[in-house]
Amino acid sequence: MTPEEVNAAVGQASTALSTMFPVLAQQHELAQHEIASAVESIEGCHQQHGGAERANRQERVAANFAAIDECEESLHNLGVEQQRACEDEDVTANCECTEARTAVTDHRALCAAETDRYGAVFCEMQLFCDLLHGCHAQRVSVYQDLMVDVEAAMTSRQQQYVTLQQTNCLMDLIRTAMSTGTPIDNNMLTSCSDGIDLTDLTLTFTDPPADPSDCHAEEDGDPQCDFDPSDLQPSAGSPDGCQCTQVQLQDVYSAGPVIRCDGCIDVHHTTDQNSCPSGWKIFSPASQGDWEVLHNVLGDHSHHIASPARTPGFTTNWPASPWLIVDVSKATGHNMIPRDQRPAMNSGNPAAAEWHTSDGSPFWLRDAQWGQPDGNYNENCFLDIFSVNAQSMGFDDHSCVPHSSSYLCQREDFYGQTADGCPRDNTNAQGIIVNRDGDEGSMAFGSDTSGEMISTAAHTDSSHMASVRCCSMDGSTCASNLEGGCHAGKTLVEAEAICAANDKRLCTEHEMADNVCCNTGCWFNHHAVWVTPSTLGSNPRADTKCMMNGDRLFRSPRRGSSSITRAACFAQCQAADGCNAYSWGQHGDGNVCMGCTSLDNAVHHNGFTAYDM
DSSP, X not given: OOHHHHHHHHHHHHHHHHTHHHHHHHHHHHHHHHHHHHHHHHHHHHHHHSHHHHHHHHHHHHHHHHHHHHHHHHHHHHHHHHHHHHTTSOGGGOHHHHHHHHHHHHXXXXXHHHHHHHHHHHHHHHHHHHHHHHHHHHHHHHHHHHHHHHHHHHHHHHHHHHHHHHHHHHHHHHHHHHHHTOOOOHHHHHHTTSOOOOGGGOOOOOOOOOOOOOOOOOOTTOOOOSOOGGXXXXXXXXXXXXXXXXXXXXXXXXTOOEEEEESOOOBSBTTSOOOSOTTEEEOOOOSHHHHHHHHHHXXXXXXXXXXXXXXXXXXXXXXXXXXXXXXXXXXXXXOOOOGGGOXXXXXXXXXXTTOBOTTOOOOBSOSSOOSOOOSOBOTTBOEEEEEOOTTSOEEEOOBTOOOBSOEEEEEOOOOEEEEESOTTOOOBOSSEEOTTTTOGGGOEEOOBOOOOOOOOEEEOXXXXXXXXXXXXXXXXXXXXXXXXXXXXXXXXXXXXXXXXXXXXXXXXXXXXXXXXXXXXXXXXXXXXXXXXXXXXOEEEEEEEEOOTTTTEEEEESSSSOBOOOHHHHHHHHHHSTTOOEEEEEEETTXXXXXXXXXXXXXXXXXXXXXXXX
């Protein structure tokens, strides 16, 4: 090989080596960006759950705690005033005493409300603090693992860079030696390793944000915020192998904790019994943010609109077996709906008012009209969620095809329950008429002899009002004319405080169904009255009874009607083999009880309500 050929070959090698320098620079820039992103991710935890957000919640807790102290001090002063006003006086003739007692009752209700509010903001603060610590720890761990990797990669790049610089230096010496015909000086060879600057390939390691301050240490008297293990117990009747576990959320879901139940009761209708634990229901996100919170931990879910089986290789982390179902339904089926009449599916849209959740809580699927629901829907069936993307949710009404034996559950949005003040006598010949549901704004004097029974109802709004009747502690007696007189248009908190001030308690649904409060005063026989829910079945279906086609086990009485109460009907079904549900309601001059093996073929019948056992 001639000197010219050697020089040409060395030149080609130098050109090839020079292309590697930009690659190393790009790798360095990418690694520096990864470090910055990891630090920003940790800072994101503090921005979302710490900083001003955390301080705001701490201030709210402190303010609510102070409000309780102030309220209790005022209550004490009012109690002293009541004792003075009522001392050595004929209570029935002492207006000042009556007013003092009313003031104490009303203020006790206010303090109870303040205590409830404090518990809510306290637990919200604790949740945000736990989320901050969990988020910080997880992302710092990711940062630390990344630092190990990028530092090792940096060292490797620097070694490659040194090797390339040395090689270029040696090739320059070779070209000079070949062109001059002189040997390479040893000192020149050694100098090829001297003074190589690695500054441009040295990463800057930014310190992550410091660990957040500790959460509030548990103290006696703190509100109870821990997740109750009993919340993971599947409902009665769930199959062997059904298991409910908590979903570890990384942000706040509006209804609180979320659990998933897998391998459980297969449900097709929102009225079917499911395996969600007592006090829980199949999930129904209330906002776009709720869907994002779930998506952040469960990931993508997307399959063919017709069926998951139509999507090759479809997998999901969501509890869908086989469909992902959500608690949004309507009580009637419908035919095809013109595209321009298909409502935007959220509970804030009046056009979607027929659609609801099982507990009346809000729901959100989309803000604007879309291709669904298109109308091929059967009553009380689940919607199928075939694509989870908070920006563009995919769902289908899909007849009654969607069903699943696995589902997410959230706590029922339950505030209180009302029942008829006297199921035996549903007339109000005279006295206070409060729109029959206890709405204070409609209070008037008059009469109502309609005889229409007021249905037992659950309420989610803490401002809902009803009338007050109180039972003795042993449940044997009931009173309506209490301290302060007759109490209509009261919230649940106020009702509980009124009963407590009279050394009584709210009656249970069971006791009210047994007519213990009938004719006890205030003309409340025909009012919705606050009650404590009892265990007289679940999943009530209004205007429903089982048919005489093998589904009905018995009818009591066999002909006509009787004074049988709902509690007695429940007891009869409980004692009968194969009785899985019952229907109870008014017929003629009395009531009728029907024991049912199933409600799958139930029919509409005004005045009857069906319950699962």
